[in-house]
Amino acid sequence: MSAHRQTGRRLGLAASISLAVASFALAAATPALAAPKCTSNASFLIVEVPHGEDVGNTYLVRDNTASPKPVCSTKKLKTDLVIGSRDDAFYLLKLVGNYFLIDAGTGPDRDLLIYDLASKKEVFSGGYSDDDIKIDSAKAVFWTGSAEKPTKKNCKDLASIQKNGLTPVIEQLVTFDFTSGTLTKSNSLRCSAEQ
Template structure:
């Protein structure tokens, strides 16, 4: 199922966020490899992520954010990162304070971002992360809805569907393109 990362406003982002993740609260997620405690920022948009490798153990019984005990902490105050999903050793995040955002994928085994692109929706299926990346400005020639978007006070962007193979980290273009309205 596609997961939009564009938010109409910061308020809408909070409305779409589970109540447990509101202002300083902790929300926990885990798969077989990693437990991720997500603590929302009290003062800024976004969250920090305390990541613990499970190394064959079960996920923790209680949900706590403990940066000192975590193997890795992702996110800084003021960086509007939001939890998206987990797939194996990859943590899928979104970065946004407005309608358009970015898709950010971290390799939790290295602590490094392996993808950071302007993208407004994604879906994970098996070892594939499919996403729609904004690749360029739209014009009346390459965007059928360009005039309507302009009339509504919106911009337009060309977006292209791509797929990240989560085993090889190779990105393939699918050949699908469309034109999206932007703010």
């Protein structure tokens, strides 16, 4: 075999190896599409649709009792109940029976939304303390803003909260009962600071 043909074969082999290495590197650098994130119970399937570059998610709610069973797919169906839009910073907290709890917001002050998926209605919306909410199969217990005005008497840190440029609020401990779908206010109050 001539030296010219051998050189050509070596160059061809080197090019093939380089192409294979480049293809492997490209495949390794390209992230695989993530599987949809779904939450379900006997009645509902909830598909989380991330907003990509924007914060938060939109949720597609499907009837999990339907036949055939709904699939965990981010492709919107005509029968889907859509909760949230591209402008909503929504994050799933919990699905309990017919109730879907969402944490909303982008800053330290958070909002809680509770949807009754059976009636397709929002049944609670308000600020809450995300640090100490307790959710079980029967209820959600959390602190939320009350109509009571902060004073020196009910808010011992009133002056320091205001000095730091924050807003004092009086929070009340409440319970949302999943069986009755009702919110019960307790007599427990506390003073907190909001931005």
